[in-house]
Amino acid sequence: EVSNIDAQTSHKTTTLPGLINITSFIPSLDDFEASTKASLAAGFTFNAFLPQTLSGTTINDFDSLVQAIDSASAGAYTDYSFSIAGSDSNAVGVLEANENAGALFLPFNDLANSKVSAISSHFASWPENKPILTDAKTTDLASVLLLASLHNRSIHITGVSSKEDLDLIRMAKDKKLQVTCDVSVYSLFLSKDEFNLPFLPSKEDQLELWANLEDVDAFSVGVLPYLIAKALNKNIVPGLGFMEALPLLLTAVKDGKLTLEDITAKFHDNPAKIFGIPKQDATVEIDLDRVVRSKDSPISSIFSALKLQGSIERVSFHGETACLDGSILAKSASGNNEVV
Amino acid sequence: EVSNIDAQTSHKTTTLPGLINITSFIPSLDDFEASTKASLAAGFTFNAFLPQTLSGTTINDFDSLVQAIDSASAGAYTDYSFSIAGSDSNAVGVLEANENAGALFLPFNDLANSKVSAISSHFASWPENKPILTDAKTTDLASVLLLASLHNRSIHITGVSSKEDLDLIRMAKDKKLQVTCDVSVYSLFLSKDEFNLPFLPSKEDQLELWANLEDVDAFSVGVLPYLIAKALNKNIVPGLGFMEALPLLLTAVKDGKLTLEDITAKFHDNPAKIFGIPKQDATVEIDLDRVVRSKDSPISSIFSALKLQGSIERVSFHGETACLDGSILAKSASGNNEVV
Numbered sequence A, B: 001e002v003s004n005i006d007a008q009t010s011h012k013t014t015t016l017p018g019l020i021n022i023t024s025f026i027p028s029l030d031d032f033e034a035s036t037k038a039s040l041a042a043g044f045t046f047n048a049f050l051p052q053t054l055s056g057t058t059i060n061d062f063d064s065l066v067q068a069i070d071s072a073s074a075g076a077y078t079d080y081s082f083s084i085a086g087s088d089s090n091a092v093g094v095l096e097a098n099e100n101a102g103a104l105f106l107p108f109n110d111l112a113n114s115k116v117s118a119i120s121s122h123f124a125s126w127p128e129n130k131p132i133l134t135d136a137k138t139t140d141l142a143s144v145l146l147l148a149s150l151h152n153r154s155i156h157i158t159g160v161s162s163k164e165d166l167d168l169i170r171m172a173k174d175k176k177l178q179v180t181c182d183v184s185v186y187s188l189f190l191s192k193d194e195f196n197l198p199f200l201p202s203k204e205d206q207l208e209l210w211a212n213l214e215d216v217d218a219f220s221v222g223v224l225p226y227l228i229a230k231a232l233n234k235n236i237v238p239g240l241g242f243m244e245a246l247p248l249l250l251t252a253v254k255d256g257k258l259t260l261e262d263i264t265a266k267f268h269d270n271p272a273k274i275f276g277i278p279k280q281d282a283t284v285e286i287d288l289d290r291v292v293r294s295k296d297s298p299i300s301s302i303f304s305a306l307k308l309q310g311s312i313e314r315v316s317f318h319g320e321t322a323c324l325d326g327s328i329l330a331k332s333a334s335g336n337n338e339v340v
């Protein structure tokens, strides 16, 4: 571990590379500035945006992708990319758009009828060098893993939240299938024991996720904070879930459940490798001992029982101090659209 | 082709091995005598019975399996075996019964909740040398193929009736997965164009089945004739579907759509290999030119438009002429329970 002692406070400090969130959710295409500022302040300097917004699947062809990139370019305080959503019938459409997309996202609940044919046609046509990710679970997960294997494709599974699914992914990895996965930070800290919500893991499943973190390639923020906020009647604001993500993990480091290397691997190195994200000029300086005070995040109160320890002091990005103690100093929206 | 000319009638004749039906359905456990007599008269000398009857899944543990074998033994005019049904929770129960079972059958519609875990636990515990078959389709089919592959298991898919599923099986075979499949004879001759029933293939799918018969390992009779009879308000009687099966295929031979070797391969050699069925002392002598007259089968009227050509003259079984021109001559129920 690379950590130093702050001479004045005798607090331990460390520097991480700028974090990468591979499943960033924006409420609407108007929210790039607020979303990327929130993520920057939270230590995330790359946002790989999902193709959905609160209005549903928004990015699913060339025009909608280009419009999203356009909307983002004026207000992006982090680097970014967009994935494009594959549907039952748009394998040709997404193929046309592939050069501008970070990845192909296969949202399983959107695939109504002939999932096998739809997934197969995407696997057959989407370029080999561009990533594919999916939120498939249980039987659908098994199905998509078979199809990936039959088409010799790598596939990333996002938002794993059950022992059953993680077991399946582990078995597939053991069989040399090219599969990677991420777990939402929030699935690691909230379970049905805290809030009985269908999208949260059972406590048993959550413990299994912790016990098998070596099978988890990446952490993510994703859509879960929005689902939680909505279910608990909290405000839906851009950037939900970023602020608490790193402090939650750093508190787990303090508790000996995780190492700083785990955070670097799962929130930077592996995401960069899996999604082919170019090396960024970005670092995050962290004070590991400072207690995070309850801030004005709509969901921070959810964790009021936890004393979150570990605070972001400085985020450097594109050659400047972009954020200091939570305040954005970056003079302009210098984030770039970066795709493979 | 091994065919001779009948001197008296100048009809072509041929002799096939006794046919094996790998998915025999009995309306109830009282119907073994009637079912096996009907199948014997139709040229089938081995019945691998499904674990379901009209009352639903009937054979799913040691007791119900032994009771079925008991009921069958007194009245079986063919050799036979039973498969046992795997459920969400009976992996241990079916394992106890495995020595008396011909195969493990995984009925996908019965698996409600956690299909992946259920199938995985069956694959992990069911003995390597005993067959597993399933009626899984579409996404469930892809899922079960993955699990079979992860567990290094061979799996037989019964009742394939769509291009999509056959394509998936072909891709899996190309990738050296240990998968075999059968198509119901009735899916080859009835489509939604004739009767708009959910369990019949579309005409397009049916044409694809015909065009890709080289990917189909076996023919079967199965439960489809019962589903058709029920939907069309025909009488439900034991042995439904056997009588027409071979004449339908022989008519296709006449039409050049199939060879006698295909019938031997898919209704004897491959079923015997896939299900480990011991060599039987059984032959079927066929008159290829005799036109089959409309008989008293509740479903034969369905094929009234077809001139069924090819008729069974004699079935020899266990050293005697067991059936001559449709009349059972066997003096006793000499069928044996034969399992691997």
Ligand SMILES: [Zn+2]
Binding pocket: A006, A009, A011, A287, A289, A290
């Ligand atoms: Zn400090």
Ligand SMILES: [Zn+2]
Binding pocket: A123, A124, A150, A151, A152
């Ligand atoms: Zn392919």
Ligand SMILES: [Zn+2]
Binding pocket: A017, A018, A268, A272, A278, A279, A280
């Ligand atoms: Zn980096």
Ligand SMILES: [Zn+2]
Binding pocket: A079, A280, A281, A318, A336
């Ligand atoms: Zn950059």
Ligand SMILES: [Zn+2]
Binding pocket: B006, B009, B011, B287, B289, B290
């Ligand atoms: Zn004749």
Ligand SMILES: [Zn+2]
Binding pocket: B123, B124, B150, B151, B152
């Ligand atoms: Zn296994």
Ligand SMILES: [Zn+2]
Binding pocket: B017, B018, B268, B272, B278, B279, B280
């Ligand atoms: Zn034989």
Ligand SMILES: [Zn+2]
Binding pocket: B079, B280, B281, B318, B336
């Ligand atoms: Zn015998």
